[in-house]
Amino acid sequence: MASKFPKKKSRENELRTRKGHDMTWSCDKHGxxxxxxxxxxxxxxxHVCATKNHQKPCKLDDIEDVIFQRRVNFYDKKPKIEETKKQLKTLVPKIETVRANASRSIDVVEDQVKMTFEDKLKNVRDKKVRMLREIDEEADEEIRIINEKREKRIKDCNTEIEKEEKFLKYNEAKLLSDTKTISEVVTKKTNNLTGKNQHAINTLMNIESTIKRINQHDETLVNEAPQVLASIDDNLSLNVHQEVSDCLNRIQIEVERVKFVEGEVGGEYYGRIDGYIGKWELVKSIHIPSVVKLPRVCGFISEDEICVRGEINKDTHDTNINTQHTEKVIDEGVLITSCAPIDSNVIVCGKVRDDCTGDRLDGCITLYDRQWKVIRDISIPRNGHASYCSVYVDVDGDGMIIAAQFNQSNIYVINPADDKIVNTITMQGKKVWGEIQALSSGDIVWKTYYDKYTVISRSGEEKSAIHCNEWGLFSECRVDKLTDTLYISYWDRARKTCAVDQVSRGGVIQARRIVEYVKSDRPYYSSPCLVTPSGYLVGCDGDKLHLYKNTFIL
Known part of the structure; x- marks a missing residue:
């Protein structure tokens, strides 16, 4: 415990110079x-100096009073120095605690990754055992023919399993590399805080040593005290304790956000480290060929393929973000609004038609294979009397198609196996103004006005309303299928840029303008900011597709 300050009389007795003070201190000029x-x-x-050179207006103080006052100044600073030292020293165990907690949190995520992939690798190997057993049972019927078939199938089986194992091991290694990177960021930051805290402690200890030294001689005390006092005030005003504490709290919060997310999108398994806000960094930009007239991004077909339509010619192009190659896949006359993969073989597309009649919408929903050959059309009820009809589609976590007609209140849930409508969701008082997106929870996000989005349950109950005045007329929303995070792109009039906000499914804006890019001079329709299953964010400025990757920062 800190000792109590002595009473005034005892402190004065302690600090007051004895009568006559240091008799060895004399005037250099007069002796x-x-x-x-x-x-x-x-x-x-x-006294001679005072008589000759320091008459009025000079103000003269008794040297013993000056010495006493200087010692009082140092004496009064001592409790604050001791208290600050005490506070800074309390951070040493806290730093170690945060470092240990952060390490444990990362270890938990790493263990989860390892356990998950261990199970999946076991399932793949069990699959191999089952396949081999089936092959052996079939081989008994025709020895020669079955053996030939068996050898071929074993080879194919091994090739498939090796491919799947390689994929899983690659993803596991990538995820563990991501956690290692995050751990290194945390370690570097906590090491910096340790150094900063220790430097502050050392500085205060040096000040204490200086005070002890100059207190031994009156002349040194008088001459050096002002500078030492100023140094004390400067160091105490830095408030290192509060700064380090705030940094530690921020590290704790950011590390606790880190999580391992996984799921299936379009029949493919994906897993990644996510949960943090981070910083989105541009990975590369991909030029959209000039043959795509008035381009607009409609959706992703696979992890590497983006669907881009040409508004003027009403044609559809497939851009591979790895090879950066763009290929026309649907000829003129078909205007696609949206698309999504159902599985590794089938894509569903919503379309616009201007010749709709009757009570059914035919040709507004089409299934394609991965080579963009038409499989078949799916029909839904036609609402309203307009001949010009737009239908928006997406695929939910169960592989069901969700579809809605523009300016109508119904959303249809369709089984792609038999094209039957298994559920009709009606939102009272609101209509579809654009894209609809399925969340992993089963809820649906749909655009209900130019700058408004509504999250509803499968029963049609409104769960949250998402709105921001800055989003304006041309906002677009896309959902990260693994995290249910919403990414809303819009034209920022003040900055004259295309910007993207990150929003939770509950409507909370988590981060503003996570990416920004200048709209090109090339005419184009506003495009959504897509999120690929592996976590890349793809924006379009009208001339290029910009690919961003999120990185963990502190």
Missing amino acids: EPIKLYCVQHSISIC
Whole structure:
């Protein structure tokens, strides 16, 4: 415990110089004892100096009073120094605690990754055992023919399993590399805080040593005290304790956000490290060929393939973000609104038609294979009397198609196996103004006005309303299928840029303008900011597709 301050009388007795003070201190010029101190000139003088050179307006103080006051100043700073030292030293165990907690949190995520992939690798190997057993049972019927078939199938089986194992091991290694990178960021930051905290402690210890030294001689005390006092005030004003504490709290919060997310999108398994806000960095930009007239991004077909339509020619192109190659896949006359993969073989597309009649919408929903050959059309009820009809589609976590007609209140859930409508969701008082997106929870996000989005349950209950005045007329929303995070792109009039906000499914804006890019001079329709299953964010400025990757920062 800190000791109590002595009473005034005892403190004065302790700090007051004895009568006559240090008799060895004398005036260099006159040899007389130092008795006075000139306040105006900040100099210690003898009686002769005072008589000759320091008459009025100079103000003279008794040297013993000056020495006493300087010691009082140091004495009064001592409790604050001790308290600050005590506070800084309390951070040492806290730093170690945060470092240990962060390490344990990362270890938990790493263990989860390892356990998950261990199970999946076991399932793949069990699959191999089952396949081999089936092959052996079939081989008994025709020895020669079955053996030939068996050898071929074993080879194919091994090739498939090796491919799947390689894929899983690659993803596991990538995820563990991501956690290692995050751990290194945390370690570097906590090491910096340790150094900063220790530097502050060392500085205060040096100040204490200096005070002890200059207190031993009156002359040194008088001459060096102002600079030492100023140094004390400067170091105490830095408030290192609060700064380090705030940094530690921020590290704790950011590390606790880190999580391992996984799921299936379009029949393919994906897993990644996510959960943090981070910083989105541009990985590369992909030029959209000039043959795509008035381009607009409609959706992703696979992890590497983006669907881009040409508004003028009403044609559809497939851009591979790995090879950066763009290929026309649907000829003129078909205007696609949206698309999504159902599985590794089938894509569903919503379309626009201007010749709709009757009570059914035919040709507004089409299934394609991965070579963009038409499999078949799916029909839904036609609402309203307009001949010009737009239908928006997506695929939910169960592989069901969700579809809705523009300016109508119904969303249809369709089984792609038999094209039957298994559920009709009606939102009272609101209509579809654009894209609809399925969340992994089963809820649906749909655009209900130019700058408004609504999250509803499968029963049609409104769960949250998402709105921001800055999003304006041309906002677009896309959902990260693994995290249910919403990414809303819009034209920022003030900055004259295309910007993207990150929003939770509950409607909370988590981060503003996570990416920004300048709209090109090339005419184009506003495009959504897609999120691929592996976590890449793809934006379009009208001339290029910009690919961003999120990185963990502190």
